[in-house]
Amino acid sequence: MSEILRIVAAGDHFVRPRLISEAISGVWPREGSGRGFLVRELTLGWPLEPFGPVAEVDEASGTEDELIAALADDREVLVTQMAPVTERVLEASPALRLVVVCRGGPVNVNLDAAKVNDVRVCYAPGRNAAATAEFTVGLLLAALRRIPQAHNLLAGQRSWQGATYYTYEHSGLELEDLPVGLVGYGAVGSRVARALCAFGAQVMVYDPYVRGEIHGLRVSSLDELLRRSRVVSLHARLTPETRGLIGSRELALLPEGAVLVNVARGPLVDEDALCDALESGRLSGAALDTYEREPVGAGSRLFGLADRVVMTPHLGGASRAVAEKAARIAAEEVGRWARGETLAHCLT
Known part of the structure; x- marks a missing residue:
């Protein structure tokens, strides 16, 4: 295991990549993990572009190709709200070990493919x-x-x-x-x-x-x-x-x-x-x-x-506090995983 944890923050125009990066920075010094980290940020189009099905997953934003490109260079962790975590993405990202979805359920993740590829999948219940x-x-x-x-x-x-x-x-x-x-x-x-x-x-x-x-x-x-x-x-x-x-x-x-x-x-x-x-x-x-x-x-x-x-156009969960809370819940899960602790909201 490398001393540097390589993370992709695939945010959007609601849960901004910056919010994810800042939340991880806030968790890391306080709780410690024994590892440094490096975040690559990616901004997806939602909600300025509507979500929809991508390959076999639902309610996703962005393309498989841009996510695969972001996960290159042995990225172990993906934190996202809408990125399409499909079978193709998982198979093309052999270093990936943890996906944290900043929403109440990981409908944009192929859970069966995640299990096959030994990838843990977490989510953020109650955030909104x-x-x-x-x-x-x-x-x-x-x-x-x-x-x-x-x-x-x-x-x-x-x-x-x-x-x-x-x-x-x-x-x-x-x-x-x-x-x-x-x-x-x-x-x-x-x-x-x-x-x-x-x-x-x-x-x-x-x-x-x-x-x-x-x-x-x-x-x-x-x-x-x-x-x-x-x-x-x-x-x-x-x-x-x-x-x-x-x-x-x-x-x-x-x-x-x-x-x-x-x-x-x-x-x-x-x-x-x-x-x-x-x-x-x-x-x-x-x-x-x-x-x-x-x-x-x-x-x-x-x-x-x-x-x-x-x-109204599906605005029920649209508050700044929701975006900040989702990023914080996700960052805390990344911290637990990096320290080898039990994950709080894990499906695989």
Whole structure:
């Protein structure tokens, strides 16, 4: 093992390579590893360029060739958020022994190929839980009180017509005493529950995998939650079982005039069914940060529903604290690995 640990910081325009390098510098002197280190920085295009599948991995940014080039010269460690760690990249980088992904799951890494090539893979769970929870509450409030629509009328069109949202028929809902259902009670959902309880909402939770005390009332089935909620906010992971979790049948269970919020994963919702419910008036609104396909296609029906839908381009986890926290979690894992300690968040 060389006395110099050779690292690639393949950041992007959110988790900057500089943040990764500085985080590693901060860990190294304090905790010590017995080795010096040398960082090669690479800046990938996300989020200025959309992520997508690269070869066999999902939600990646950049190309296999530029990553292979960056990993040349016996680079042992890769810290990244979006780089495509494919079978081809792993086989072309025989010195690579550790990959740390600065996000909640390493979907941009071929885990099977990593095992075959004896590469450990770590990730950064919980890095954006607080930011996403805060964003969810903000988006929910925006949808309930028609804030973006009123802003667009006044600031964009210089029109006072937004005053119609003060009429009884068009005024919004307030959170106090409002029945709000949360689907999922993980790191994000639990924070949203605490925030909504502080507003005085009647919080209900459906999560068959969570035990113990919760903030709010636990309900036994998704159907029950939907029937009783004026607002439903999704916080479930995307799995084969949860894909399409909310479709036309589920939307029909909601009380008329309900609002759906999704800052989790777009494919949890059947988007056509959602548009049908909004167009028919079954739902009075929706607040969306994630979509079935990203970027949203120009022909999406959602764009014709701007008076009922608040839309943001997958910004739930976009805070400076998230980028800094992700870099710090990754750097700490690199330090543990270099010292031969047990890794905290390791999948292979």
